[in-house]
Amino acid sequence: MIETEQIETPTAESALSRLPNAPPPTTTELRSSIAIFEDLPEEDLAWLASQMKAVDLPPGAVSNYAGDPADYMIAVLRGELRAERDDGGVYVARAGRVTGMLPFSRLTSFPATFRVFQPTRLAALHKTHFQELGLRLPHLQERLVNLLADRIRENAAADKQREKMMALGKLSAGLAHELNNPAAAARRAADMMRKAIYSARAAILKLDRGGLPLESRVFLAQMECDWERKAGPQTPLDSLERSDREDETAEWLARHNVANGYEMAASLVDLGCTKDVLESVAEHVPAQFLEDVMVRLSASFTIFRLADEIGNSMARISELVQAIKEYSYMDQMPEQEVDIHRGLENTLIMLRHKMKSIEIVRDYDRSLPTVCARGGELNQIWTNLIINAVEAMHGKGKLIIRTKRDGRCACVEVIDSGPGIPPEMQTRIFEPFFTTKPVGEGTGLGLDLVYRIAKNHSGNASFESRPGETRFTVRIPFSAGAPIP
Numbered sequence: 001m002i003e004t005e006q007i008e009t010p011t012a013e014s015a016l017s018r019l020p021n022a023p024p025p026t027t028t029e030l031r032s033s034i035a036i037f038e039d040l041p042e043e044d045l046a047w048l049a050s051q052m053k054a055v056d057l058p059p060g061a062v063s064n065y066a067g068d069p070a071d072y073m074i075a076v077l078r079g080e081l082r083a084e085r086d087d088g089g090v091y092v093a094r095a096g097r098v099t100g101m102l103p104f105s106r107l108t109s110f111p112a113t114f115r116v117f118q119p120t121r122l123a124a125l126h127k128t129h130f131q132e133l134g135l136r137l138p139h140l141q142e143r144l145v146n147l148l149a150d151r152i153r154e155n156a157a158a159d160k161q162r163e164k165m166m167a168l169g170k171l172s173a174g175l176a177h178e179l180n181n182p183a184a185a186a187r188r189a190a191d192m193m194r195k196a197i198y199s200a201r202a203a204i205l206k207l208d209r210g211g212l213p214l215e216s217r218v219f220l221a222q223m224e225c226d227w228e229r230k231a232g233p234q235t236p237l238d239s240l241e242r243s244d245r246e247d248e249t250a251e252w253l254a255r256h257n258v259a260n261g262y263e264m265a266a267s268l269v270d271l272g273c274t275k276d277v278l279e280s281v282a283e284h285v286p287a288q289f290l291e292d293v294m295v296r297l298s299a300s301f302t303i304f305r306l307a308d309e310i311g312n313s314m315a316r317i318s319e320l321v322q323a324i325k326e327y328s329y330m331d332q333m334p335e336q337e338v339d340i341h342r343g344l345e346n347t348l349i350m351l352r353h354k355m356k357s358i359e360i361v362r363d364y365d366r367s368l369p370t371v372c373a374r375g376g377e378l379n380q381i382w383t384n385l386i387i388n389a390v391e392a393m394h395g396k397g398k399l400i401i402r403t404k405r406d407g408r409c410a411c412v413e414v415i416d417s418g419p420g421i422p423p424e425m426q427t428r429i430f431e432p433f434f435t436t437k438p439v440g441e442g443t444g445l446g447l448d449l450v451y452r453i454a455k456n457h458s459g460n461a462s463f464e465s466r467p468g469e470t471r472f473t474v475r476i477p478f479s480a481g482a483p484i485p
Contacts, residue, residue, distance in 0.1 A: 015063060015064050016068075017071070024050070024052065025075075025077065027046050030048065031045060033077040033095065034075050034077070034096060035096060040137070044136060044137050044140070048140075049123075051126075053126070054124075055121070056119070057122065061116045061120075063114045064113065066111060068110045069108070070100060070105075070109055070110055071126060072100050072124040074099050076097045077122065079121060080092060080116075080117060081114045081122075082117055083113060083114045083115070084112060102144050102147060103130045103144050175353075178320055178352060178353050181316075183317060185313045186310050189306045189313070196299045196302040196306065199295060200295075200296055200300050200303065203293075203295040207296065212289050216289065223297070227300075242269060249273070250262045250265040252278050253265065253278075253294065257290070264294060264295075268298055268301075270305070271298075271305060281293060319349065336375065337370040337371070340368060340371060340378070340410055340476070341364055347382040347386060348386070350383070351383065354390050354395070355390060355395075357396045361401070362401055363400060364403045365403050369478055370478075374457075380449060386401075388447065392418035398417040400416075409475040412473070412474045414472045416470050418468075418470055419468075420467040421465040426465060429463060430450075450472075454474050459474065461475075
């Protein structure tokens, strides 16, 4: 059962109350079906059976609707109940389980509709009998309280796991996007390179068959070898300058009877081919070969450029893969000497897709020594704080990440320019399940996770907030033996 506070509904009674009674449970049935009842004295079990309502439900029936008052403790004698929460969590109560309202529980209404998936028999005790239950069977009430505590722990752990899976899903989606861009660019460049190689080979074949002079062949080969070094990296041209250069190149090609001059001109301008280069080619190549030579040179220069594009794309993919490996501390000991700055940078790489319109300011004290920590957990801190800051700014604003010494601790500050946290909410920021986000956008576990991880590393987490600046501060002690100011 999901342990949470619910708003009271106007429904006077639960669906279970309205279901027709089945033959009451026997003491033998209770003892054999429910583990916490099996060693109860016969007279105590007889009293419990006499106070319980029994119902038999066919597949498809509903035992409780979402919003129904939680007014019964329910023992599942046979079969099972299932419910799905709005956030996708599924709860299953199988035979032998005691669920529903328990003594001292704060559950006020059922958070989901419980349906039957196979023939099911339930025995239910109304909450009005809880006081007498505590007086008659104090040892059973103690077991039920322990059961309630276990239920709260299980649901809290499930919610935390769900939060981690949601965060992992967001990271995975972002990484898929980040990896897809360079991968698509590399594939596109490879396709274009294949066409350029074919064009170059076809042009070379025509030149060989036509009998291009040896001096011209040597000139072209030398030009192709030296082109990347001589042309150097190309700076982007504004639209007007680019148009002028293309027109000038196309006109030169037309004067020298080179077909498709305007199509070739754009490619040559991209590659940094100037009018002086064209004149040099014309001086060393007989006129009848010039068209095939220009096709060859254009294709050859394009191959160089595409090789650079593929290399850059592969470098970007390698950077992301390395960041993933370091972010997760794959194949490394769980606790080790951790460079905080490397963890912050890897986290920023992982979250780059969320910060397209964010101004990031790094104010690092690079003299900070390492800390002895579980690096993957520290990265969870940075991830939650940075995502929290980005979402507070609605994806636009200024994010400052600062590191500094603070006594015997490394101090990390994540500062955003968002609207700030309302004063009435500030006392609850680190509470589990508390969130300032709209329903469905947060579980309230991110900052609780930050606080707990910092505490588990003998550190702490705090914050200050006002309109235009919210500052979260995490302090982690330096490693043993590190210099202390």
